[in-house]
Amino acid sequence: MSIPPETDWAVLHHAHGRASDVPGHLAALAGADPVARRAAVSSLTGSVYHQGTRWPASAHVVAPLVALVDTPTTPDRTVVLQVLHAVAIGDRGDEELPFDQVRAFAEADRVGPSDEEAVLHVLFEQDEPDVDAVADVADAVVLRWAAAAYRAAERHAGVFLRWLRDADPAVAAHAAALLVWFPRVPGLAGALADVPCGAHEARASAHLALAHLPGPLGSRELASLTASSTSADEAVRVTAAVALAHRCGTALPDEALTVLAHAYERDIAAAVPGWDRSLRGQVALAVHRLGLAHITTARTAG
Incomplete structure (x- = not known):
């Protein structure tokens, strides 16, 4: 260089x-x-x-x-x-x-x-x-x-977008955590939604970025998050539910609400690369936004 x-x-x-x-x-x-x-x-x-x-x-x-x-x-x-x-x-x-x-x-x-x-x-x-x-x-x-x-x-935000598909999953995850600070980048929400499902670290980080972007999400992004809320990977599943809680409020899908309720009552060990707040902390923040009563109802129903 x-x-x-x-x-x-x-x-x-x-x-x-x-x-x-x-x-x-x-x-x-x-x-x-x-x-x-x-x-x-x-x-x-x-x-x-x-x-x-x-x-x-x-x-x-x-x-x-x-x-x-x-x-x-x-x-x-x-x-x-x-x-x-x-x-x-x-x-x-x-x-x-x-x-x-x-x-x-x-x-x-x-x-x-x-x-x-x-x-x-x-x-x-x-x-x-x-x-x-x-x-x-x-x-x-x-x-x-x-x-x-x-x-x-x-x-250089256009270069950061390219890193979302980097062969190194840690680079891709940190790229998503950086990109959330540049919400005016054209196509950002769609690029985050399109992070490959198999890249679990990057996908989880992209979910948290989608949670914190301004403005409404399109149907493409919401569909991606909803699909991820049933992922076998815990971090992917929980971060998708967190993002849906941020973006949909109490109107989030039942599956995501159940994931969030179960995550709230456990000590989650997973962390998301690029983010200082722990995954447990992200869940607590999402629950706070929804209201504890809403989560309690979901736990009882589950």
């Missing part, structure tokens, strides 16, 4: 100063040495995604990370995809879904390049940083960097 020559990393900043070290870390991610790859992941997450904060260099890291994941011979593609997710989305959790980027980044629009330069000057060029001097714009500037990273990733 080659680093775009137009990127002048020496003029960009990350959490620890100039980003001149970034090309080396990106190159190490494609290398054969597993120790060097782990070190590169640690260095990148500690610099362009430092405790959730993005920096001017963060948006420029997106394209090389996408290229790495999109190259089948790249080692640890799922790990690289997790780094990409962190850079693009930050620490946002699924409680912020469906995601509205206009609302989320509105405050970033009140600052500009001069405010960004002022914050960087205070942080990296003053011997005794006068943080108070930029206190009124600092948060908005940080949000501006986050918005730039998000929008850089959004430009």
Whole structure:
């Protein structure tokens, strides 16, 4: 993988100063040495995604990370995809879904390049940083960097769609968990519904993404979820029921309601790759949306 020559990393900043070290870390991610790859992941997450904060260099890291994941011979593609997710989305959790980027980044629009330069000057060029001097714009500037990273990733959403059918099921699962943050991607709901039934990890992740997309689902997506609620795979079956609970409310099919009721009374060990909330937590959230009384009735009937 080659680093775009137009990127002048020496003029960009990350959490620890100039980003001149970034090309080396990106190159190490494609290398054969597993120790060097782990070190590169640690260095990148500690610099362009430092405790959730993005920096001017963060948006420029997106394209090389996408290229790495999109190259089948790249080692640890799922790990690289997790780094990409962190850079693009930050620490946002699924409680912020469906995601509205206009609302989320509105405050970033009140600052500009001069405010960004002022914050960087205070942080990296003053011997005794006068943080108070930029206190009124600092948060908005940080949000501006986050918005730039998000929008850089959004430009590659078509590639993420292709990853839904990747030969590596973990890559496909993490791709679904990333795509849910880009709801404006044309054809997203249909692509999630079409994830192959045999790819259980990816299918379960796609179900959770369908659960959290904005707007109504079409008949194609609802039919796919309904069919999956009878799957022999527990994670596929339960996530389909969770998605139907989110999208249909108390009008969800009886089969899905029964699956959800049974899952609610058990300690589910399964997890869905790409999602921080456990499958047990996803079930609890769906039950909360339906109302406990509705689940109790379903358990009694079952």
